[in-house]
Amino acid sequence: MKANTRRDHRLAFDTVAEAYDRARPQVPADMVDSILELTRLTAGEKVLEIGAGTGQLTLPLRRQAGVKVIALEPGKTLRALLEKNTATDAMVTVRGELFEDYDGGDGPFAAVVSGNAFHWVDPRVSYGKAADLLLQNGYLVLLWNVPTVEDQALRVALNTRAFAGHPDFVRGEDPRVELLAADCVEEINASGRYEAPRVEQRRENLSFTPDDYVTLLISYANAAVLSDGERRALVEGVRALLGEHGVDEVKVVNALYAVVARRSEQ
Template sequence: MKANSRRDNKLAFDVVADVYDSARPGIPCRLVTSLVRITGLAPGDQVLEVGAGSGQFTRPLRAAGPEVTALEPGDRLRALLAKHAADDPGITVRGGFFEDFTAPDGSFAAVVSANAWQWLDPAVSYRMAADLLLPGGHLALVWNFPIVADPAVQRALNEALADDYPDAVRHPETHLSGIEARAAEGRAELAASGRFEAPWWQFSTDTLTLTPDAYYDLLLSYANVAVLDDSARTNLFLLVRATLEVHGVDTVTMDNVLYAVSARKTDR
């Protein structure tokens, strides 16, 4: 995805770390397997993960064999990640922002990130990633974009939330096309760096089945909602609850669109 023009909310997730940990879906193992195959990662290879959160990508990636240095700037999220990884010596948890990370050039077979790369300055991120990679190493990025599967329910939620919470609105008619457009902009940004070649990308969809409370927590785990004060969060919860009750929804089914892109470091 193309980098955000505003990056001041990139630590917002740490404010709701416990909710983020429980609500954010993990990266599916089948997608991780595809990325491992495309990038040629082997057991024991060293991987740097940028913006690891509480381990939604870290744990399935580690299960596939590579050793992961997981970089997470948020103190609360990092503590949760360290707790989840406590029994695995193949995961090293580090603090700080990627822009401040230092390691010898060529330290990693891959640099990866899930739902975080857009928070980085593209003038810095691609150059740093390429320098950290071994010759022929890969940058691999993943995002997911869930939307309520029933368009009528999603439109009702949009109507209830649009005035006060426009960032929670999702448009069924343009959801996938909008993702594809943003993904194309991100690939153009990647190409413009001049440091990567032979991009591979994939779209896929899986299904999330959530309780109404879990759906609310998922909304809360996104930056523009996480920064709200307690009163605004309570109001959001009440609007979501009332809308779902009116429509008789006791289980929220979501289509979770996943986008992954990988590119190889250029030889120059």
């Protein structure tokens, strides 16, 4: 995924932090396993996480790898929820800096990781600084996910009616994550700081109640930046449409991709 040119929205998630915490899915165990196989991370090694949210990647990393995580989360409300979610885990340190401002004093790191956040980092800083903070054989691990409503008729109705004024919410049948991953690979290669990246893809089936699906929608930046009235209208429109279709369960295909690149020795 290419760097986001609207970095002024990178802190918008703090306005929907509770929704983010309730609805955003954690990275699935099999995807974490694949990342661990590629990076060979071992218990006790230090990992820097950029844009940790409320722990959607932090928590499975701790469960499955036992690594020590320095989690950067600049959003005050998101950070408070992350601290709550990791309060009993002495191997997680939560910091409030933006990656661009972080001094790297906890490093160097065996891996720099980010879930659904790295595109918000200034591209003049992102890949180079990450490489500088890595150990000689360290890895950059970038993940994103794209949820798509499975039922075609419902998806089309949402796209054409509920999302008519919100094109960023519109989803096709196939999110084409391979193209998004290719953009990320292109950026990494252009930085000249990493060996050839590897890409991992997964699809998982998720199910949401109508209330939880609406909560998921408003956890994204394109809803977070709306005014209260606009967000309320969006929510009411989605609820009304789900009611019309008699939906009591929204089935979602969650397409995930991870791009993993080892720091080059040069």
